[in-house]
Amino acid sequence: MFTDKIEAKDFPKMPKEYQDLLVRVIRIQADCEIGGPHLYVDRWTLRAATADEQWKVAKTAMEEIDHFRRMNRLLQEIGFDATDRLFVPKSERYVDAFRGDMPAWADWAVFGFLIDRVGQYQLDEFINCSYLPLARQLPPYDTQIIEEEKGHVQYGLLKAAELCRSEQGRQQMQEAVNKWFIIGLDMFGKSDSWRDERYIEWGLKRRTNAQARAEYLAEVTPIIAKLGLAVPDPGLGRKFT
Numbered sequence: 370m371f372t373d374k375i376e377a378k379d380f381p382k383m384p385k386e387y388q389d390l391l392v393r394v395i396r397i398q399a400d401c402e403i404g405g406p407h408l409y410v411d412r413w414t415l416r417a418a419t420a421d422e423q424w425k426v427a428k429t430a431m432e433e434i435d436h437f438r439r440m441n442r443l444l445q446e447i448g449f450d451a452t453d454r455l456f457v458p459k460s461e462r463y464v465d466a467f468r469g470d471m472p473a474w475a476d477w478a479v480f481g482f483l484i485d486r487v488g489q490y491q492l493d494e495f496i497n498c499s500y501l502p503l504a505r506q507l508p509p510y511d512t513q514i515i516e517e518e519k520g521h522v523q524y525g526l527l528k529a530a531e532l533c534r535s536e537q538g539r540q541q542m543q544e545a546v547n548k549w550f551i552i553g554l555d556m557f558g559k560s561d562s563w564r565d566e567r568y569i570e571w572g573l574k575r576r577t578n579a580q581a582r583a584e585y586l587a588e589v590t591p592i593i594a595k596l597g598l599a600v601p602d603p604g605l606g607r608k609f610t
């Protein structure tokens with residue numbers, strides 16, 4: 370297990386495997402950060418029902434774009450760049466969740482409390498990771514990204530609870546949960562991913578995909594049930610084996 374802490378200046382001296390995994394994981398993170406706004410900015414910024422909600426959509430997008438900027442700066446510091454990810458069509462996003470669309474307001478709510486929560490799990494992996502410039506984006510160094518993600522999750526939950534108060538809203542919520550719950554579980558990646566073990570070995574992640582997914586499942590199942598919604602069968606996910 371690799372226990373050193375690496376600065377940007379040390380990057381060129383690192384083995385190719387470390388370099389590849391680090392660039393890959395930051396690039397995927399950057400793509401996920403900008404993938405969210407592409408799903409909801411056009412659809413909801415000026416169509417959400419109240420000025421408060423429109424403001425919140427815009428603010429969420431601003432925060433995600435900032436998260437992208439931070440990830441991209443990390444790449445640029447070591448001679449890489451993810452600016453191209455600003456402009457790819459949704460169909461080319463690295464992670465399925467960002468290839469779909471968000472036709473109902475319930476999708477926005479569920480996306481917040483399920484998918485932003487996966488985002489938070491992904492970022493948690495980098496806490497105290499071996500690459501210091503990345504670790505410094507997270508607690509105990511910097512709490513902003515994580516706090517903003519928690520805000521997205523909480524706001525999604527608030528909107529979800531509001532929708533669940535009417536029969537029509539609850540139906541829309543159930544449909545959205547059926548869709549995003551499975552997408553969320555699949556976002557953790559394959560349980561038998563060979564890269565998992567390499568990421569952990571190099572101190573770039575803390576948990577395997579399967580461990581993180583199991584923790585997430587244990588966390589969201591009671592939340593969905595408490596909203597009065599049916600919890601979809603997690604076995605419908607495609608990446609468990």
Ligand SMILES: [Fe+2]
Pocket residue numbers: 402432433436488518
């Ligand atoms: Fe984010």
Ligand SMILES: [Fe+2]
Pocket residue numbers: 405433485488517518521
């Ligand atoms: Fe977020």
